[in-house]
Amino acid sequence: MTAETSQTLDRGVRVLKLLADSEGGLTVTELAIRLAVNRTVVYRLLATLEQHGLVRRDIGGRARVGLGVLRLSHRVHPLLREAALPALRGLAEDLGATAHLTLVDGNEALVVAVVEPSWTDFHVAYRTGVRHALDENAAGRAILAARELRYGQQPEPGWVTATDERSGASAAAAPLLGLSGIEGSVGVLMLSGLTPERVGPRVSEAATEVSEALR
Numbered sequence: 001m002t003a004e005t006s007q008t009l010d011r012g013v014r015v016l017k018l019l020a021d022s023e024g025g026l027t028v029t030e031l032a033i034r035l036a037v038n039r040t041v042v043y044r045l046l047a048t049l050e051q052h053g054l055v056r057r058d059i060g061g062r063a064r065v066g067l068g069v070l071r072l073s074h075r076v077h078p079l080l081r082e083a084a085l086p087a088l089r090g091l092a093e094d095l096g097a098t099a100h101l102t103l104v105d106g107n108e109a110l111v112v113a114v115v116e117p118s119w120t121d122f123h124v125a126y127r128t129g130v131r132h133a134l135d136e137n138a139a140g141r142a143i144l145a146a147r148e149l150r151y152g153q154q155p156e157p158g159w160v161t162a163t164d165e166r167s168g169a170s171a172a173a174a175p176l177l178g179l180s181g182i183e184g185s186v187g188v189l190m191l192s193g194l195t196p197e198r199v200g201p202r203v204s205e206a207a208t209e210v211s212e213a214l215r
């Protein structure tokens with residue numbers, strides 16, 4: 001038996017999804033067409049979402065996602081971090097490297113979880129809250145590689161290696177795949193040179209574990 005749902009709430013969520021996927025925002029008419037409802041319904045939905053700061057309208061009347069959505073997203077990060085920690089901990093211990101989870105936040109990559117190995121004499125220090133451009137290091141480039149899947153391009157070999165521009169450490173990262181509304185990667189930072197045939201597959205395995213934990 002199908003569970004009862006709220007039609008109004010469903011439409012409101014669909015409005016937010018449509019606006020999130022539209023960089024330039026959408027007009028009331030455009031939303032009405034995509035939702036297959038009349039403009040009066042859209043006006044009411046937007047007014048309610050505006051009251052909660054989830055939607056804003058510019059001078060031209062186009063609706064866009066509001067800052068309230070960012071506040072909600074920040075509350076989600078601790079939940080994502082908790083779900084990812086077991087896989088990150090296993091990765092850090094196996095490789096003796098600093099493991100991290102990086103997510104897309106706006107137009108940047110944001111480090112939301114870091115696990116350092118417990119048994120090494122020296123390892124790379126990293127911290128949560130670090131932001132960087134998506135093309136700046138392995139973690140961001142792995143995310144960009146995953147986006148290529150949307151256009152039928154398979155990233156090879158499934159992970160990215162690089163020298164981290166901030167620390168000079170060797171880095172490897174693999175993208176999170178199969179998640180709706182979340183873009184991210186799992187990566188490691190190492191003082192020594194990478195051994196791609198060992199590190200790459202292990203990082204990719206951890207990324208798969210995290211993706212499964214977040215579904």
